[in-house]
Amino acid sequence: xxxxxxxxxxxxxxxxxxxxxxxxxxxxxxxxxxxxxxxxxxxxxxxxxxxxxxxxxxxxxxxxxxxxxxxxxxxxxxxxxxxxxxxxxxxxxxxxxxxxxxxxxxxxxxxxxxxxxxxxxxxxxxxxxxxxxxxxxxxxxxxxxxxxxxxxxxxxxxxxxxxxxxxxxxxxxxxxx
Numbered sequence: 001x002x003x004x005x006x007x008x009x010x011x012x013x014x015x016x017x018x019x020x021x022x023x024x025x026x027x028x029x030x031x032x033x034x035x036x037x038x039x040x041x042x043x044x045x046x047x048x049x050x051x052x053x054x055x056x057x058x059x060x061x062x063x064x065x066x067x068x069x070x071x072x073x074x075x076x077x078x079x080x081x082x083x084x085x086x087x088x089x090x091x092x093x094x095x096x097x098x099x100x101x102x103x104x105x106x107x108x109x110x111x112x113x114x115x116x117x118x119x120x121x122x123x124x125x126x127x128x129x130x131x132x133x134x135x136x137x138x139x140x141x142x143x144x145x146x147x148x149x150x151x152x153x154x155x156x157x158x159x160x161x162x163x164x165x166x167x168x169x170x171x172x173x174x175x176x177x
Contacts, residue, residue, distance in 0.1 A: 107174075
């Protein structure tokens with residue numbers, strides 16, 4: 001008996017739920033027709049045309065700060081001698097520093113993973129100091145350029161191949177903030 005009561009209750013509930021929705025009707029939205037233009041006109045394109053009494057405002061060029069400068073120069077294996085390409089890049093860096101005399105730069109020296117930690121720190125320092133010396137020879141004050149060595153720490157490429165090592169033998173020229 002309980003079972004038949006349950007079935008009857010469920011059927012009645014279903015009828016009430018679904019039957020209540022059947023009486024609703026949906027209406028289609030009215031079709032809206034755009035107004036017919038009788039004259040040929042053009043839309044206003046300037047502020048003066050839209051608001052005739054608006055004050056005249058001249059555009060102002062905002063002085064955008066120059067982006068941070070990060071440049072990388074590369075070195076041969078176990079060397080702190082500048083390559084011709086590195087020298088050309090440092091000449092461009094020197095011109096930029098001359099044009100921005102208030103900017104301080106850091107030369108960060110790096111090495112590949114081969115060699116002891118002490119040796120690589122010393123080699124990274126020699127590389128950074130070589131770049132610094134070249135920049136001072138080009139007329140950049142020593143106070144404008146700091147050096148630091150990270151040795152084999154912070155590799156660009158963590159691989160253990162010649163391709164990775166070439167990328168890690170470098171000095172990065174960075175603008176200080």
